Amino acid sequence: MQQPTDRGMNHAIPSEITPRAVYAGRRDWMKRLAAGALGSGLAGWAARDALAAESLAKGAALAGAKSAVAGALTLDKPTPRTDATSYNNFYEFGTDKADPARNAHTLKTRPWTVTIEGEVRKPRVYGIDDLLKLAPMEERIYRLRCVEGWSMVIPWVGFSLAELIKQVEPTGNAKYVEFHTLADPKTMPFVGSRVLDWPYVEGLRIDEAMHPLSLLAFGMYGEVLPNQNGAPVRLVMPWKYGFKSAKSLVKIRFVEQQPKTAWVKAAAQEYGFYSNVNPRVDHPRWSQATERRIGEDGVFAKKRPTLMYNGYEAQVASLYTGLDLAKNF
Numbered sequence: 001m002q003q004p005t006d007r008g009m010n011h012a013i014p015s016e017i018t019p020r021a022v023y024a025g026r027r028d029w030m031k032r033l034a035a036g037a038l039g040s041g042l043a044g045w046a047a048r049d050a051l052a053a054e055s056l057a058k059g060a061a062l063a064g065a066k067s068a069v070a071g072a073l074t075l076d077k078p079t080p081r082t083d084a085t086s087y088n089n090f091y092e093f094g095t096d097k098a099d100p101a102r103n104a105h106t107l108k109t110r111p112w113t114v115t116i117e118g119e120v121r122k123p124r125v126y127g128i129d130d131l132l133k134l135a136p137m138e139e140r141i142y143r144l145r146c147v148e149g150w151s152m153v154i155p156w157v158g159f160s161l162a163e164l165i166k167q168v169e170p171t172g173n174a175k176y177v178e179f180h181t182l183a184d185p186k187t188m189p190f191v192g193s194r195v196l197d198w199p200y201v202e203g204l205r206i207d208e209a210m211h212p213l214s215l216l217a218f219g220m221y222g223e224v225l226p227n228q229n230g231a232p233v234r235l236v237m238p239w240k241y242g243f244k245s246a247k248s249l250v251k252i253r254f255v256e257q258q259p260k261t262a263w264v265k266a267a268a269q270e271y272g273f274y275s276n277v278n279p280r281v282d283h284p285r286w287s288q289a290t291e292r293r294i295g296e297d298g299v300f301a302k303k304r305p306t307l308m309y310n311g312y313e314a315q316v317a318s319l320y321t322g323l324d325l326a327k328n329f
Protein backbone atom coordinates (compact mmCIF):
# COMPACT_ATOMS: atom_id res chain seq x y z
CA MET A 1 0.00 0.00 0.00
CA GLN A 2 1.11 3.51 -0.59
CA GLN A 3 1.62 6.22 1.94
CA PRO A 4 -1.27 8.63 2.20
CA THR A 5 -1.64 11.49 -0.21
CA ASP A 6 -4.09 14.32 -0.01
CA ARG A 7 -5.29 13.87 -3.53
CA GLY A 8 -9.03 14.22 -3.73
CA MET A 9 -9.36 15.89 -0.34
CA ASN A 10 -10.65 19.39 -0.13
CA HIS A 11 -11.94 20.11 3.33
CA ALA A 12 -10.42 23.10 5.04
CA ILE A 13 -13.30 23.40 7.50
CA PRO A 14 -14.64 20.45 9.43
CA SER A 15 -18.13 19.78 8.16
CA GLU A 16 -20.94 19.76 10.63
CA ILE A 17 -23.00 16.64 10.88
CA THR A 18 -26.64 17.55 10.94
CA PRO A 19 -28.67 14.80 12.53
CA ARG A 20 -31.36 13.87 10.07
CA ALA A 21 -34.87 14.50 11.31
CA VAL A 22 -36.51 11.36 10.14
CA TYR A 23 -35.29 8.12 11.49
CA ALA A 24 -36.67 4.99 9.92
CA GLY A 25 -37.04 2.07 12.31
CA ARG A 26 -34.59 -0.78 11.94
CA ARG A 27 -37.23 -3.21 10.72
CA ASP A 28 -38.43 -0.73 8.18
CA TRP A 29 -34.85 -0.10 7.11
CA MET A 30 -34.22 -3.79 6.73
CA LYS A 31 -37.37 -4.31 4.69
CA ARG A 32 -36.41 -1.50 2.37
CA LEU A 33 -32.88 -2.78 2.13
CA ALA A 34 -34.10 -6.28 1.34
CA ALA A 35 -36.40 -4.86 -1.30
CA GLY A 36 -33.57 -2.83 -2.76
CA ALA A 37 -35.76 0.20 -2.28
CA LEU A 38 -33.75 2.26 0.13
CA GLY A 39 -33.04 5.57 -1.49
CA SER A 40 -30.76 8.30 -0.33
CA GLY A 41 -31.97 10.32 2.60
CA LEU A 42 -34.58 7.85 3.75
CA ALA A 43 -32.90 6.72 6.88
CA GLY A 44 -30.74 8.80 9.10
CA TRP A 45 -29.55 8.23 12.57
CA ALA A 46 -31.02 9.28 15.84
CA ALA A 47 -29.30 11.09 18.64
CA ARG A 48 -26.31 9.20 19.97
CA ASP A 49 -28.04 8.29 23.23
CA ALA A 50 -30.94 6.75 21.42
CA LEU A 51 -28.53 4.92 19.14
CA ALA A 52 -26.56 3.54 22.04
CA ALA A 53 -29.76 2.48 23.77
CA GLU A 54 -31.06 0.81 20.65
CA SER A 55 -27.82 -0.97 19.97
CA LEU A 56 -27.94 -2.14 23.54
CA ALA A 57 -31.50 -3.34 23.27
CA LYS A 58 -31.31 -5.01 19.90
CA GLY A 59 -27.63 -5.44 19.76
CA ALA A 60 -26.87 -8.95 20.50
CA ALA A 61 -28.17 -12.33 21.13
CA LEU A 62 -24.79 -13.57 22.29
CA ALA A 63 -23.87 -13.62 25.93
CA GLY A 64 -21.65 -10.69 26.82
CA ALA A 65 -22.11 -9.11 23.44
CA LYS A 66 -24.38 -6.30 24.60
CA SER A 67 -21.92 -4.72 26.95
CA ALA A 68 -19.00 -5.19 24.54
CA VAL A 69 -20.84 -3.41 21.76
CA ALA A 70 -22.27 -0.67 23.99
CA GLY A 71 -18.86 0.04 25.49
CA ALA A 72 -17.35 0.36 22.04
CA LEU A 73 -19.77 2.87 20.54
CA THR A 74 -17.68 5.90 19.75
CA LEU A 75 -18.70 9.48 20.39
CA ASP A 76 -16.24 10.74 17.78
CA LYS A 77 -17.90 12.82 15.13
CA PRO A 78 -18.68 10.78 12.01
CA THR A 79 -16.66 11.58 8.91
CA PRO A 80 -18.70 13.44 6.29
CA ARG A 81 -20.35 10.87 4.02
CA THR A 82 -18.93 12.53 0.93
CA ASP A 83 -15.39 11.82 2.19
CA ALA A 84 -16.12 8.23 3.22
CA THR A 85 -17.56 7.52 -0.23
CA SER A 86 -14.97 9.34 -2.35
CA TYR A 87 -11.65 8.57 -0.63
CA ASN A 88 -11.41 4.80 -0.83
CA ASN A 89 -9.16 1.81 -1.08
CA PHE A 90 -10.68 -0.83 -3.37
CA TYR A 91 -7.79 -1.91 -5.56
CA GLU A 92 -10.00 -3.97 -7.87
CA PHE A 93 -11.14 -0.58 -9.20
CA GLY A 94 -7.78 1.22 -9.18
CA THR A 95 -5.12 2.31 -6.72
CA ASP A 96 -5.88 6.01 -6.63
CA LYS A 97 -8.14 7.10 -3.75
CA ALA A 98 -10.66 8.55 -6.22
CA ASP A 99 -10.69 5.50 -8.52
CA PRO A 100 -13.26 3.33 -6.69
CA ALA A 101 -15.92 6.06 -6.66
CA ARG A 102 -15.21 6.72 -10.33
CA ASN A 103 -15.08 3.11 -11.51
CA ALA A 104 -17.18 0.93 -9.21
CA HIS A 105 -20.49 1.67 -10.93
CA THR A 106 -19.76 -1.43 -13.04
CA LEU A 107 -20.04 -3.71 -9.99
CA LYS A 108 -23.24 -5.74 -10.26
CA THR A 109 -24.53 -6.41 -6.75
CA ARG A 110 -27.62 -8.45 -7.70
CA PRO A 111 -27.96 -11.35 -8.03
CA TRP A 112 -25.28 -12.00 -5.38
CA THR A 113 -24.47 -15.04 -3.32
CA VAL A 114 -22.15 -15.71 -0.39
CA THR A 115 -20.94 -19.29 -0.11
CA ILE A 116 -20.19 -20.67 3.36
CA GLU A 117 -18.00 -23.76 3.22
CA GLY A 118 -15.19 -25.74 4.82
CA GLU A 119 -15.23 -26.85 8.44
CA VAL A 120 -18.92 -26.27 9.18
CA ARG A 121 -21.77 -28.66 9.86
CA LYS A 122 -24.19 -26.63 7.77
CA PRO A 123 -22.47 -25.35 4.63
CA ARG A 124 -24.75 -23.10 2.65
CA VAL A 125 -25.03 -20.66 -0.20
CA TYR A 126 -26.84 -17.54 0.92
CA GLY A 127 -28.59 -15.31 -1.56
CA ILE A 128 -27.97 -11.72 -0.50
CA ASP A 129 -31.65 -11.22 0.39
CA ASP A 130 -31.60 -14.17 2.77
CA LEU A 131 -28.38 -12.95 4.32
CA LEU A 132 -29.92 -9.54 4.94
CA LYS A 133 -32.72 -11.12 6.94
CA LEU A 134 -30.50 -13.34 9.05
CA ALA A 135 -30.37 -10.99 12.06
CA PRO A 136 -31.67 -7.56 13.07
CA MET A 137 -29.77 -4.68 11.52
CA GLU A 138 -27.91 -2.40 13.90
CA GLU A 139 -26.19 0.90 13.34
CA ARG A 140 -22.66 0.96 14.74
CA ILE A 141 -20.39 3.97 14.62
CA TYR A 142 -16.82 2.69 14.44
CA ARG A 143 -13.44 4.27 13.87
CA LEU A 144 -11.64 2.96 10.77
CA ARG A 145 -7.83 3.23 10.82
CA CYS A 146 -6.05 2.50 7.55
CA VAL A 147 -2.52 1.10 7.74
CA GLU A 148 -1.48 4.05 5.56
CA GLY A 149 -1.95 6.46 8.48
CA TRP A 150 -5.38 7.99 7.95
CA SER A 151 -8.66 7.37 9.73
CA MET A 152 -12.40 7.94 9.51
CA VAL A 153 -15.46 7.47 11.73
CA ILE A 154 -18.21 5.62 9.93
CA PRO A 155 -21.77 4.72 10.93
CA TRP A 156 -22.14 1.21 9.54
CA VAL A 157 -25.34 -0.82 9.30
CA GLY A 158 -25.17 -4.57 9.73
CA PHE A 159 -25.01 -7.29 12.33
CA SER A 160 -22.33 -9.24 14.17
CA LEU A 161 -20.50 -11.75 12.00
CA ALA A 162 -21.11 -14.17 14.91
CA GLU A 163 -24.81 -14.25 13.96
CA LEU A 164 -23.88 -15.86 10.65
CA ILE A 165 -21.21 -18.11 12.14
CA LYS A 166 -23.56 -19.65 14.67
CA GLN A 167 -26.03 -20.52 11.90
CA VAL A 168 -23.50 -22.65 10.04
CA GLU A 169 -22.09 -24.43 13.12
CA PRO A 170 -18.30 -24.55 12.75
CA THR A 171 -16.66 -27.89 13.61
CA GLY A 172 -13.83 -28.25 16.12
CA ASN A 173 -11.36 -28.02 13.22
CA ALA A 174 -12.44 -24.49 12.33
CA LYS A 175 -9.52 -22.54 13.77
CA TYR A 176 -9.58 -19.72 11.23
CA VAL A 177 -12.01 -18.02 8.87
CA GLU A 178 -11.04 -17.05 5.34
CA PHE A 179 -12.86 -14.30 3.45
CA HIS A 180 -12.88 -14.23 -0.35
CA THR A 181 -14.05 -11.19 -2.25
CA LEU A 182 -15.27 -10.87 -5.83
CA ALA A 183 -12.60 -10.90 -8.53
CA ASP A 184 -14.44 -10.35 -11.78
CA PRO A 185 -12.22 -9.01 -14.57
CA LYS A 186 -15.29 -8.02 -16.58
CA THR A 187 -16.55 -5.53 -14.00
CA MET A 188 -13.38 -4.82 -12.01
CA PRO A 189 -10.81 -3.19 -14.30
CA PHE A 190 -7.77 -3.71 -12.03
CA VAL A 191 -8.27 -7.39 -11.26
CA GLY A 192 -5.93 -8.06 -14.17
CA SER A 193 -3.20 -5.96 -12.58
CA ARG A 194 -0.26 -7.48 -10.74
CA VAL A 195 -0.57 -5.34 -7.65
CA LEU A 196 -2.12 -8.24 -5.71
CA ASP A 197 -2.71 -11.94 -6.21
CA TRP A 198 -6.48 -11.89 -6.79
CA PRO A 199 -8.97 -12.56 -5.36
CA TYR A 200 -8.47 -10.31 -2.35
CA VAL A 201 -8.41 -12.80 0.51
CA GLU A 202 -8.48 -11.92 4.19
CA GLY A 203 -8.56 -14.01 7.34
CA LEU A 204 -9.29 -14.03 11.04
CA ARG A 205 -8.82 -16.41 13.90
CA ILE A 206 -12.18 -17.96 14.78
CA ASP A 207 -12.34 -16.21 18.17
CA GLU A 208 -11.71 -12.87 16.48
CA ALA A 209 -14.44 -13.62 13.96
CA MET A 210 -16.84 -14.52 16.78
CA HIS A 211 -16.13 -11.32 18.72
CA PRO A 212 -19.30 -9.21 18.94
CA LEU A 213 -17.56 -6.17 17.44
CA SER A 214 -16.76 -8.03 14.19
CA LEU A 215 -19.38 -6.71 11.83
CA LEU A 216 -20.92 -7.90 8.61
CA ALA A 217 -21.98 -4.61 7.04
CA PHE A 218 -24.64 -4.01 4.40
CA GLY A 219 -25.00 -0.27 4.75
CA MET A 220 -23.45 2.96 5.94
CA TYR A 221 -24.90 6.36 6.86
CA GLY A 222 -28.35 4.74 7.04
CA GLU A 223 -28.27 3.68 3.41
CA VAL A 224 -27.19 0.64 1.41
CA LEU A 225 -23.42 0.40 0.90
CA PRO A 226 -22.22 2.32 -2.14
CA ASN A 227 -20.32 0.04 -4.53
CA GLN A 228 -17.01 1.73 -3.76
CA ASN A 229 -17.42 0.88 -0.07
CA GLY A 230 -17.85 -2.84 -0.68
CA ALA A 231 -21.46 -3.49 -1.71
CA PRO A 232 -23.45 -5.56 -1.17
CA VAL A 233 -21.75 -7.00 1.92
CA ARG A 234 -18.35 -6.47 3.57
CA LEU A 235 -16.49 -7.12 6.73
CA VAL A 236 -15.74 -4.35 9.25
CA MET A 237 -13.03 -5.07 11.85
CA PRO A 238 -12.74 -1.86 13.89
CA TRP A 239 -9.64 -2.75 15.94
CA LYS A 240 -7.60 -3.86 12.92
CA TYR A 241 -6.05 -1.92 10.06
CA GLY A 242 -8.64 -1.24 7.38
CA PHE A 243 -7.30 -3.79 4.90
CA LYS A 244 -8.66 -6.60 7.10
CA SER A 245 -12.18 -5.28 6.36
CA ALA A 246 -12.64 -7.12 3.07
CA LYS A 247 -15.18 -5.69 0.63
CA SER A 248 -17.77 -7.36 -1.61
CA LEU A 249 -17.61 -10.81 0.01
CA VAL A 250 -18.51 -13.88 -2.04
CA LYS A 251 -17.14 -16.72 0.07
CA ILE A 252 -16.47 -17.42 3.74
CA ARG A 253 -14.46 -20.54 4.37
CA PHE A 254 -13.77 -22.16 7.77
CA VAL A 255 -10.30 -23.72 7.86
CA GLU A 256 -7.78 -25.33 10.17
CA GLN A 257 -4.65 -23.51 8.94
CA GLN A 258 -3.96 -19.80 9.07
CA PRO A 259 -5.14 -18.36 5.74
CA LYS A 260 -2.65 -16.91 3.27
CA THR A 261 -4.04 -13.43 2.90
CA ALA A 262 -3.53 -11.19 -0.13
CA TRP A 263 -1.45 -8.55 1.64
CA VAL A 264 0.71 -11.07 3.49
CA LYS A 265 1.39 -12.76 0.16
CA ALA A 266 2.24 -9.41 -1.41
CA ALA A 267 4.60 -8.15 1.35
CA ALA A 268 4.85 -10.32 4.49
CA GLN A 269 7.47 -8.09 6.07
CA GLU A 270 5.08 -5.12 5.89
CA TYR A 271 1.60 -6.54 6.47
CA GLY A 272 1.00 -9.22 9.08
CA PHE A 273 -1.85 -11.65 9.53
CA TYR A 274 -3.13 -9.96 12.70
CA SER A 275 -2.77 -6.32 11.67
CA ASN A 276 -4.17 -5.05 14.94
CA VAL A 277 -3.92 -1.27 15.17
CA ASN A 278 -0.87 -0.65 17.34
CA PRO A 279 0.83 2.75 17.73
CA ARG A 280 3.91 1.07 19.21
CA VAL A 281 4.67 -1.20 16.24
CA ASP A 282 5.64 0.85 13.21
CA HIS A 283 5.22 -0.11 9.59
CA PRO A 284 8.75 -0.66 8.19
CA ARG A 285 8.35 2.45 6.04
CA TRP A 286 6.44 4.83 8.36
CA SER A 287 5.38 5.44 11.95
CA GLN A 288 2.02 4.19 13.20
CA ALA A 289 2.02 6.47 16.27
CA THR A 290 -0.32 9.07 14.79
CA GLU A 291 -3.03 9.38 12.17
CA ARG A 292 -4.76 11.99 10.07
CA ARG A 293 -8.56 12.10 10.42
CA ILE A 294 -10.02 12.46 6.94
CA GLY A 295 -12.41 15.39 6.57
CA GLU A 296 -11.22 17.03 9.75
CA ASP A 297 -8.63 19.59 8.79
CA GLY A 298 -7.98 19.16 5.09
CA VAL A 299 -4.42 19.05 3.88
CA PHE A 300 -3.21 20.83 7.01
CA ALA A 301 -4.63 18.16 9.27
CA LYS A 302 -2.87 17.95 12.55
CA LYS A 303 -2.08 14.39 13.41
CA ARG A 304 -3.88 12.78 16.31
CA PRO A 305 -2.43 9.95 18.37
CA THR A 306 -3.33 6.46 17.24
CA LEU A 307 -4.94 4.40 20.01
CA MET A 308 -4.04 0.83 20.93
CA TYR A 309 -6.43 -1.51 19.11
CA ASN A 310 -7.86 1.68 17.58
CA GLY A 311 -9.49 2.52 20.92
CA TYR A 312 -11.16 -0.88 21.37
CA GLU A 313 -8.58 -2.20 23.83
CA ALA A 314 -11.09 -2.79 26.64
CA GLN A 315 -13.14 -5.01 24.33
CA VAL A 316 -10.47 -6.97 22.47
CA ALA A 317 -7.14 -6.99 24.35
CA SER A 318 -8.00 -10.30 26.04
CA LEU A 319 -7.98 -12.01 22.63
CA TYR A 320 -4.21 -11.46 22.48
CA THR A 321 -3.05 -12.21 26.01
CA GLY A 322 0.47 -13.63 25.88
CA LEU A 323 0.95 -12.91 22.18
CA ASP A 324 4.12 -11.02 21.19
CA LEU A 325 2.53 -8.14 19.28
CA ALA A 326 5.81 -7.03 17.71
CA LYS A 327 6.23 -10.45 16.11
CA ASN A 328 2.55 -11.04 15.44
CA PHE A 329 1.91 -7.66 13.84
Ligand code: MTE
Pocket: 001, 084, 087, 088, 089, 090, 091, 092, 144, 145, 146, 147, 181, 200, 228, 229, 230, 241, 242, 243, 244, 245, 246, 247, 248
Ligand atom coordinates in the same frame (compact mmCIF):
# COMPACT_ATOMS: atom_id res chain seq x y z
N1 MTE B 1 -11.41 -5.03 0.05
C1 MTE B 1 -11.15 -5.34 -1.22
N2 MTE B 1 -11.84 -6.33 -1.79
N3 MTE B 1 -10.21 -4.67 -1.96
C2 MTE B 1 -9.46 -3.68 -1.39
O1 MTE B 1 -8.59 -3.11 -2.09
N4 MTE B 1 -9.00 -2.32 0.60
C3 MTE B 1 -8.95 -2.38 2.07
C4 MTE B 1 -10.33 -2.65 2.67
N5 MTE B 1 -11.03 -3.69 1.95
C5 MTE B 1 -9.71 -3.32 -0.04
C6 MTE B 1 -10.72 -4.02 0.66
C7 MTE B 1 -8.38 -1.18 2.67
S1 MTE B 1 -6.70 -0.96 2.47
C8 MTE B 1 -9.12 -0.30 3.41
S2 MTE B 1 -8.37 0.98 4.27
C9 MTE B 1 -10.59 -0.40 3.48
O2 MTE B 1 -11.10 -1.45 2.66
C10 MTE B 1 -11.19 0.90 3.03
O3 MTE B 1 -12.59 0.88 3.16
P1 MTE B 1 -13.41 2.17 2.69
O4 MTE B 1 -12.97 2.51 1.30
O5 MTE B 1 -14.85 1.76 2.77
O6 MTE B 1 -13.07 3.27 3.67
